[in-house]
Amino acid sequence: MLTLTSVYAGYDSTPVLHDLTFEVRRGEIAAFIGRNGVGKTTLARTVIGLIKPTQGSILFADEDVTGQPARSRARKGVGYVPQGRGIFGDLTVEDNLKLGRTIGPLAPRPLEYAYDMFPILGERRSQIAGTMSGGQQQQLAIARALIGQPDLLLLDEPSDGIQPNIVEQIGELCTKLNRDEGLTICLIEQNVDLITSCAHRCLLLEKGQITQRFSPDKLQDPEVARMALAI
């Protein structure tokens, strides 16, 4: 589904990803873990196309998308939920959801799909999104990405600053979408509970490279968790 081969990327003169290579298989939930500053968000922004790699290749659904802009990747089926949520704070909940309709090659789902998934969004459909709580904004960001029926969901630290019950809900949702719809998910995360609740595999990012691949169960070992996460 997603293959990165020897990718180098970063910000202007600061390289962050070095010779990054990995593959995420169709129907898999892959958790990308690592301490702060190892390049997790850069990885997400490179996959969606907001950062252009200086070397290497990115294949999505067997198509080389390395030179393509973010809008093309989104339209091909990459749903992106950035760190910080990326909500349009001046627009209503409904308008934010409508913006997800350009994702993916298939016809978008009706907005009711989002309201069924997160009823609070239905209750607040006319509310200005910037006035909602962090957890509600995260739900909105996830629902917006799913409206367009993506093949790959890219979640960048969805638990960041969110209350535990919503984090749990996100984990359950990932498992359900993966099981029922075969959705492939790249979960960039540091929250052990969320990772162990839904991920099939962990890929450890260190200094811009994948250095280890292991089962999420291993994070129950405090030694491994300390090495892999910012705890």
Added chain:
Amino acid sequence: MGDIISFAYQYADSFALLALSSIGLVIIFGMMGVINMAHGEFMMIGAFGASFGFQWGLPLSLAIVTGVFAATAIGLLLERLVIRKLYGRLLYSLVATWGISLVLSQGALVLIGPSVPSLPNPFGTVSVGGMNFSVYRLFLVALAIALIVTLWALMRFTNFGLHARATMTEPDMAEALGVRTTRIYMVTFGLGAALAGFAGAIFGLSAQIQPTFGAAYTPIAFIVVVVAGSRNIIAGLLASALVLALVKTSFTVGFNILTGYVAMLVTALIIIRLSPTGILDLIGKLKALASQHRSSTAGTSAEETKNA
């Protein structure tokens, strides 16, 4: 009664002048953050295009459409060649568009000459209560209101409007959701140029059309747009034009036209000083102050009743 009607007529006329002069700029500067010093030249192109269209034998309405097409085409071309590289670089856009404005106005002078034939004004006058009013001026008022309502509906109810609002606030996120942001920028700039061209063609019905035609409107447009702010450009434009027109008309009626313009400029400076983000935020602050005052007054009355 006659004075009130006369004042209302002059107020509506000032509002129309301010709104139509600035409606193209509010899109390009208010929404896109591009300080478009060539705004007046887009108006000039609209007027020139309409004049040429009329000389070629087109009916007046189609001649005006010709002017709009000319301004839009040149706006789109400039966006692709120059402006696109300057998004997010405020001062660069100022210098570049200033250069463009000089090239356009001087180019028109060299290639076309100091003036072109004026457009005929088909509107007459209407008499109400013994007072004569120009139908053209009333038409400008109706046109300004119609354009503001249309622009609001475009931004509020269409996919283009939604994508444009998203692109102007968070371009990266809009792009990551599949929005064709470069196309949105181009169409938005073209829309701003088209509206400027339209205003130019319409003003060309009553003014001499020459290469410096737009220079009379550019400062007014900037004053209105800066006061309007960028939080909600349509509501901001409406509030800005209504308030500034009221000041301009009051001082023009009370003193003279020059005092009217000076008072408008001073009012704009005061509004920007009190609320650098525009008139809507100033209105918000005043509302908050009023509600604070009301609740404190209510609290004092309750206290006095209790003590009594």
